[in-house]
Amino acid sequence: DTAVSQTPKYLVTQMGNDKSIKCEQNLGHDTMYWYKQDSKKFLKIMFSYNNKELIINETVPNRFSPKSPDKAHLNLHINSLELGDSAVYFCASRPLAGEGDTQYFGPGTRLTVL
């Protein structure tokens, strides 16, 4: 009965590879987010989708491409991985505006680029 789930939990890959991280929420929420937490532990927003539509893109390199096949899923595809992409990536979701403002986070995906 996990609310926000992410796969995989750990991802180790070589520079230059393309990889995807998947996120699913079973809360019926309309808005989903991707956050990045770097080695210094700073958490920063990357993207936000509302009902499959992109509403926030925080000047993330275009090697990162979020995809939302439906409002319960927000996947993150990363092309040509670089060393600096190593981080923990968190997915989050939030109910429709007017139904609460709490963001619910997934367990995170630790990406290591070698």
Add this chain to the structure above:
Amino acid sequence: DAKTTQPPSMDCAEGRAANLPCNHSTISGNEYVYWYRQIHSQGPQYIIHGLKNNETNEMASLIITEDRKSSTLILPHATLRDTAVYYCIVRFYNQGGKLIFGQGTELSVKP
């Protein structure tokens, strides 16, 4: 979004109250104060939020000063499992957008 200032770290004895301060002197009239925490290696977890009145839920209490320039999160009986980084965030309610995380306060609850 207004900026917040928190002490980088605090200690608390198990079973005692943990009082975590936050300064937000540039908060605007309609901005709320939110608290989240991140237990090691886990995703952030919502704790509580408030506008001007004090708030309490099953996890914590939030005390906001009358001028709203600062607040205190209170964990009434801290346990070892409350060891985490606590983030104070100010934002408009239902803004629909991002949470802007600062460096937070690393709370260590000791036996």
